[in-house]
Amino acid sequence: MNILQKHLGESYNNLPPLLEQAHRGDIYLKGKAIVKRGNRLGNIIANILKMPPASTDCNLQVYGNHTEDSMKWQRHFENHIMTSNFKIAGEFLTEQLGPISLLLKLNIKDNKLSYHVVKTSVFGIPIPKVFSPTLTAYEMEYNELYRFHVSISLPIIGLLISYNGDLKLI
Structure with missing residues (x-):
């Protein structure tokens, strides 16, 4: 049993086969992505948080x-490395990404694995919901590829970063 099986319970069996393989043991995915950044302030914050640069x-x-x-995912956007560490927290998962900690609830709907933010903290300090980032994140199988989309926005500021693409499980 792995961390996603624990978190998703019986619904884990509804994962498309490729997603199930991509979340088992040691894996390697390779492909292309598009990375977008927001406005000037969003870009400054993304730089402070060491997020990957924009690229088409x-x-x-x-x-x-x-x-x-x-679960540990290390993403290599060209020469930029971004690492996430996930752990079980009761009925939730926590994702640690540098100083940011996200309390997440995952679900499977329409063959997509979606990530939903319940609570955010920065340097261990809880962020009130009104100031918390909005996350749109999912993974799915598309034409035998691992397709993903992640978009993070902040209240008032707007888009912080968005990245999406198609990867092949090697």
């Missing part, structure tokens, strides 16, 4: 490790 044609490699208690 970015080579992306993802190394993942899935165990019963954790």
